[in-house]
Amino acid sequence: MDKTVESADSAVRDIPPGARLAIGGFGICGIPSDLIEALGRQGATDLEVVSNNCGLDAVGLGILLSAGRIRRMIGSYVGENKELARRYLSGEIEIELTPQGTLAERLRAGGSGIPAFYTLAGVGTQVAEGGLPWRYAVDGSVAVKSPEKEVRAFGDCEYVLEEGIVSDYALVRAAKGDRHGNLVYHRAARNFNPLAAMSGRITIAEVEELVEPGEIDPDNVDTPGIFVRRVVLARPAEKLIERRTVSPGPVKDSL
Structure with a gap:
């Protein structure tokens, strides 16, 4: 029952060329960055990626995109990724744009056995x-x-x-997970991660905190371990902000 593996590189080692991947996250929030980087080192090509968008130019899925590893994408948003727009318009990548809610339901349906x-x-x-x-x-x-x-x-x-969408592999990131694969997501990272996790024939989760079975209250489990095949502890890293927005400071009385 212990589903932990020693590294992200080991976790993605068997992903073959041409695989369909469901990737959790939204923008660069909640993305499985360690697993994506490991896949970049692993070298699989001709990939079909199912994800809301394709990260930034050099962040998240943008790493695989810039290396020419992605053949086709099913997503909702080209977003801030200028390289994705360039490759799409020049015919280097195929993109199936799908309404965001429809994409979410296609992943959920695939994971639920609904064709x-x-x-x-x-x-x-x-x-x-x-x-x-x-x-x-x-x-x-x-x-x-x-x-x-x-x-x-x-x-x-x-x-x-x-x-519905069924993927060969799903890569997700959770705030907490146990050795049985039960996962908990934190706030906005509870976006496409649970749905991607459901859709994968083999789901691999990177977790920020790894705990022992029984330490997670069953009422707090977002993705049950039955959906997860492998768990790897994520490296400590600063979380990037795609677009920083701040409110103006208080207006000072000029008198």
Whole structure:
């Protein structure tokens, strides 16, 4: 039952070229940075990544992107990553843009054994009708377009059919985990991490604090250990801030 491994490098050693990876986190909040860096050292290529976005230019998934390791991405947001935008527009990477809530539910559905579901999001748009550019050609034309999806009426509303996502591996980060793989996330890191963890055939978790089984109150477990195959203790590191926003200081009385 002890699922701990000695290092992030050992944890990702068997991820093969061409694997589909579900990566937890949002922006650079809650991302499994140690596991991503280890995968960069490991060298797997031709990867398909499922994640809300692709980090920053040289942070998180941006490391794999800049090294040309990502072939395809399913996500919601190009974001602050100029390299992702450049590679997408130049035809170097395929991107399946998906509404954020739909992406979350596709991961949850895949982890729950639900092959597909109907949703309101995207009805009447190219999400349902097809034609979204997935990959551009070198000359700027659209080389691959999204397909048309099934739309069905329930009551007075139409819904589009979306497929669940099952990934070969899932990489997540938790604030606390035990040796059985039970995980607890801290605040905003409880974003895509629980959903990514569910979707992986093999889920690998890096944890900021490793405790013994029984030390986590069952009521506080966000991801049960049944979903997790490997656990590694994260290295102490400063947490980066993607966009720092501060409120103005108090206005001084000029009199």
